Amino acid sequence: MAEFKEIAADAPVVAKVTNWLENRFPTAFDAYRVHMSEYYAPKNFNFWYFFGSLAMLVLVIQIVTGIFLVMHYKPDAALAFGSVEYIMRDVPWGWLVRYMHSTGASAFFVVVYLHMFRGLIYGSYRKPRELVWIFGCAIFLVLMAEAFMGYLLPWGQMSYWGAQVIVNLFSAIPFIGPDLALLIRGDYVVGDATLNRFFSFHVIAVPLVLLGLVVAHLLALHDVGSNNPDGVEIKGPNAPKDARGKPLDGIPFHPYYTVHDIMGVSVFLMVFSAILFFAPEFGGYFLEYNNFIPADPLKTPAHIAPVWYFTPFYSMLRAITTEMMYALIACVVLTAALGVLRTQLSTLGKGVVLVVALVLIALMLAIDAKFWGVVVMGGAVIILFFLPWLDNSPVKSIRYRPDWHKYLYAIFVFMFLILGYLGIQAPGVWGNLWGQDVAQRVSQLFTFGYFAFFLLMPWWSRMGQPKPVPSRVTFEAH
Amino acid sequence: MSDTLADKSQMDPSKRTWLIATGCAGTVGGVAAAIPFISTFQPSERAKAAGAAVEVDISALKPGEKVTIEWRGKPVWIMRRTPEQLATLEKVEGQLADPNSDRKAYPTPDYAKNRHRSIKPELFVGVGICSHLGCSPSDKLQPGAQPSLPDDWQGGFLCPCHGSTFDMAGRVFKNKPAPDNLEVPPHMYLSDSKLLIGEDKKA
Numbered sequence: 001m002a003e004f005k006e007i008a009a010d011a012p013v014v015a016k017v018t019n020w021l022e023n024r025f026p027t028a029f030d031a032y033r034v035h036m037s038e039y040y041a042p043k044n045f046n047f048w049y050f051f052g053s054l055a056m057l058v059l060v061i062q063i064v065t066g067i068f069l070v071m072h073y074k075p076d077a078a079l080a081f082g083s084v085e086y087i088m089r090d091v092p093w094g095w096l097v098r099y100m101h102s103t104g105a106s107a108f109f110v111v112v113y114l115h116m117f118r119g120l121i122y123g124s125y126r127k128p129r130e131l132v133w134i135f136g137c138a139i140f141l142v143l144m145a146e147a148f149m150g151y152l153l154p155w156g157q158m159s160y161w162g163a164q165v166i167v168n169l170f171s172a173i174p175f176i177g178p179d180l181a182l183l184i185r186g187d188y189v190v191g192d193a194t195l196n197r198f199f200s201f202h203v204i205a206v207p208l209v210l211l212g213l214v215v216a217h218l219l220a221l222h223d224v225g226s227n228n229p230d231g232v233e234i235k236g237p238n239a240p241k242d243a244r245g246k247p248l249d250g251i252p253f254h255p256y257y258t259v260h261d262i263m264g265v266s267v268f269l270m271v272f273s274a275i276l277f278f279a280p281e282f283g284g285y286f287l288e289y290n291n292f293i294p295a296d297p298l299k300t301p302a303h304i305a306p307v308w309y310f311t312p313f314y315s316m317l318r319a320i321t322t323e324m325m326y327a328l329i330a331c332v333v334l335t336a337a338l339g340v341l342r343t344q345l346s347t348l349g350k351g352v353v354l355v356v357a358l359v360l361i362a363l364m365l366a367i368d369a370k371f372w373g374v375v376v377m378g379g380a381v382i383i384l385f386f387l388p389w390l391d392n393s394p395v396k397s398i399r400y401r402p403d404w405h406k407y408l409y410a411i412f413v414f415m416f417l418i419l420g421y422l423g424i425q426a427p428g429v430w431g432n433l434w435g436q437d438v439a440q441r442v443s444q445l446f447t448f449g450y451f452a453f454f455l456l457m458p459w460w461s462r463m464g465q466p467k468p469v470p471s472r473v474t475f476e477a478h
Numbered sequence: 479m480s481d482t483l484a485d486k487s488q489m490d491p492s493k494r495t496w497l498i499a500t501g502c503a504g505t506v507g508g509v510a511a512a513i514p515f516i517s518t519f520q521p522s523e524r525a526k527a528a529g530a531a532v533e534v535d536i537s538a539l540k541p542g543e544k545v546t547i548e549w550r551g552k553p554v555w556i557m558r559r560t561p562e563q564l565a566t567l568e569k570v571e572g573q574l575a576d577p578n579s580d581r582k583a584y585p586t587p588d589y590a591k592n593r594h595r596s597i598k599p600e601l602f603v604g605v606g607i608c609s610h611l612g613c614s615p616s617d618k619l620q621p622g623a624q625p626s627l628p629d630d631w632q633g634g635f636l637c638p639c640h641g642s643t644f645d646m647a648g649r650v651f652k653n654k655p656a657p658d659n660l661e662v663p664p665h666m667y668l669s670d671s672k673l674l675i676g677e678d679k680k681a
Contacts, residue, residue, distance in 0.1 A: 161613060165639055168612040183516075187525045189551035197519070298546050298553040298606075300614035304639050318640050322653050368657040370610055427641030428626040440641075 035222055040235070040250030041257055042228035044473040048118035050264035054111045057265055058104055059214065065101040066203065073153065075199035077192035080155035081294040099280040105147055106286045107272055109309035112140060120387075121409060123396030124227040130388040132224065135217040137385045142213060144381070146206045147309065149198040152190075156291030157301050163190050163198070165304070169317075172371040189297060230473045231396030240472060249473045285424075303426045311423025312416050313377050316450070318427070319443040320373035327444070328372070329364050332357050376447065383454045390454055393461040395469050402464030412453045415446040531676030533668070536601070544617065546606060549675045553606040553614055554663055556673065563619070563646045564600065566632040567593050570645045575652045576659055584609055584661035587678060595647040595662055603665050603675065604648040606635075609658040613639035619646075635660075 007019040022029050072091050074083040087094035116136070119125055125133035152163045167190060171181035186193030225235045233239055234249040242248055251257070281287040285308045290301040306314050320328075336357035340350045364372065398406060422429065422443045430438035532549045536556055539545060544557040571577045571593075579586035579595060589597050596602045606614045615635035623629040626641055635644040640655040648660030664678040 161639075165611040165613060168610075182521065183519045185521075186519055187521050187551070191525070191551060193522065193525060297551055298548055298614070300616070300638060302616055302638050304613060318655065321655060370655060370657050373655065426626060426638065431625075432629070437641075 036254040039253040044475040051115035053261040121398040149202040158291040160295035312419040315419040315423035317377040390457040537671035590662040605661040608637040610656040
C-alpha cells in the first residue's frame with residue numbers, strides 16, 4: 001500500500017477532500033497523470049490527428065443514443081419496423097435520437113477511415129506500434145459487425161435482404177457453411193430468431209468487446225507513445241529531453257491536446273448537426289430509401305446494396321467470378337514460379353512453395369467462385385493486420401518517402417473510392433464495351449490493385465531514395 | 479518470474495502436476511458449459527415445425543403469368559410459360575453453366591431434370607432465391623438489350639444483387655456469381671388445377 005499522507009488540519013476543504021481520496025484511491029490519480037497531465041504527445045500534430053478523439057466522441061454518441069432507443073424499440077419481426085416509425089413519429093424528440101444514432105453510424109466510419117488513413121501515411125503502424133495498429137484493425141472489424149447487426153434492427157427491406165446476403169456468405173464455406181449459416185440465422189430464412197439475436201449482439205455483446213478493444217488500443221498507445229507526421233520518435237534514447245527527462249518535442253496531453261481536440265469536436269459537431277438536421281438520410285446513403293419499406297421475404301428490392309461504408313469490400317466480393325478465378329490462379333502460378341526461380345530459398349523451402357501453390361490451385365478449381373469471393377472480401381480487411389510487417393521502407397512518414405510513393409498512395413485511395421462507388425451501383429452501371437461489362441472489369445482490376453498494393457509492399461516500399469529525416473520534429477509555433 | 483524461486487530443488491513438482499490437471503478439468507468443464515449456450519443458436523422446435531407443404535390453385539394462371547407463394551419462408555414461383563418463352567430455352571443452352579441440371583448444390587428432382595425443368599413443360603415451379611447469396615431475382619421477361627443484361631437477351635430472370643442471370647427455366651448463365659440453377663422444390667399435381675408445394679410422390 002502506498003504511504004498514507006497526512007494533511008494539515010487547517011488546509012482548505014478541497015485539499016482535504018483530495019487528500020482523503022488520494023489515500024483511498026491512488027490508482028485514479030496515477031491514471032490521470034499517466035494518461036492526461038503527464039502523457040507527452042508530439043507537439044507537431046496536424047489536422048489528421050483529430051480523428052482519434054472524434055472516434056471516441058462518436059462512440060459515446062452511439063452508446064448514449066443507443067440506450068435511449070432501446071427504451072422504445074421492439075426486437076420482434078412483427079413489431080420492429082413499426083416501433084422504429086413510432087420512435088420517429090410519436091416519441092417526443094425520438095426522431096432526433098434515432099437520426100443521431102443512424103447518422104452517428106456513418107460518421108463513425110468516416111472518422112475511422114480517416115483515422116486509418118492517417119496511420120497509413122505516417123507509418124503509425126511501424127515498430128513499436130504494431131499492437132496499437134492491430135487493436136485498431138480489430139476495432140474496425142468489430143465495428144463492421146456492430147454496424148451490420150444494427151442495420152437489421154429497423155427490419156426494412158434493405159435490413160432484411162442485406163442480412164440475407166451477408167449470412168449466406170457464410171454458407172459458401174465448404175462442408176460446414178450451410179450449418180453455420182443456419183446457426184447464425186436460427187431459422188431456415190432470416191426471421192424473428194435472427195432479429196432477436198442480432199439485437200442481443202448489437203446492444204450488449206459486441207459493444208462490450210468494442211469497449212475492451214478501445215481500452216487496449218489506448219493503453220498500448222500510451223505505453224509506446226504517439227507517432228507524429230514526421231515519424232520521428234520524441235521519446236527515444238537519442239531524442240532531446242529537458243532537465244526532468246521530459247521530451248522537448250512533447251507537450252502534456254492535458255491541457256494542450258484536450259483544448260486542441262475541443263476545437264476539432266466543435267467543427268465536427270457543426271458538420272454532424274448540419275447533416276442531422278438538414279439531410280439525415282444523406283440522399284439515401286446514410287439511410288437507404290428501400291429501408292423505409294417493411295421487410296418482405298418474398299420480394300428482393302430491384303437494387304440492393306449495402307450502406308456506403310461496406311461497399312469497397314462488397315465490390316471486391318462481386319468482382320470474383322469464374323473468369324476472375326483464372327486470373328487469380330495465374331497469379332498463384334506466377335508467384336510460385338518467382339519463388340522457385342528467383343529466390344535463395346533452400347530446396348526444401350522451394351518444395352514447400354510448390355506444394356502449397358498446387359494445393360491452392362486445386363482448391364481454387366474445386367471450390368466455386370462464390371467462396372473465393374468471400375475469402376477475398378474477408379482478406380481485404382485481414383490483410384490490414386499484417387501491414388506492420390509488409391512495410392520495409394527505411395522511413396516511417398510519407399513526408400520523407402520518395403515522391404512516387406505519394407502517387408502510389410493516391411492511386412490506392414482512388415481505387416478504394418471507385419470500388420466503393422461501384423459497390424453502391426447496380427451491376428453493369430458503366431455499360432458494355434467490346435462485349436465486356438466495364439464496371440465489372442474495372443472492379444476486378446482495382447481488386448487486384450488493392451491487394452497488389454499490400455502484397456507487393458515488401459518490395460516497392462524499399463525502392464527509391466528516401467529524403468533525409470530530421471532529428472527533431474518540424475514545428476513552427478503559432 | 480524465474481528469480482522468485484532461489485533454488486529449483488525447493489520446487490514441488492507434484493503441485494505443478496495438480497495445477498495442470500486442474501487446468502484441464504476446468505477447460506473440459508468450460509467447454510461443457512458452453513455447449514448449451516451454443517445450442518441455443520440452433521433453430522427452435524417451433525421454427526422446425528413451420529415447414530408444412532402448401533397447396534396452390536393454378537387454374538387462373540394465364541400464359542406468361544407468374545405467381546409467388548410462400549413456402550418455408552421462401553418465395554416459390556409458379557409460372558405458366560408461353561410457347562415463345564419455351565422456345566428460347568433451346569437457343570440459350572450454349573451459354574448456360576449447367577444446362578442439364580447435373581450440379582448437386584441444390585439437387586433438381588428427377589421429374590424436373592429436363593430442358594424445361596418442370597413436370598408439365600409450360601408450368602415452371604421454382605424457388606425464387608438466387609443460389610449465390612439468397613436474393614430473389616427479378617423478372618426480365620422482355621427479350622432484347624437492356625441495362626445489366628447482354629445484348630442478345632432472350633428473356634429470363636436477373637438477380638439484382640450480383641447480376642446473375644437465369645433463363646426461362648431458372649438455369650444459370652455461365653460466368654455469373656451464382657453457382658447453381660434455381661432450386662426446384664419438391665412438388666406434385668393433385669389435379670390439373672391444384673399444385674402441392676413441399677411434397678412429391680416419393681414422400
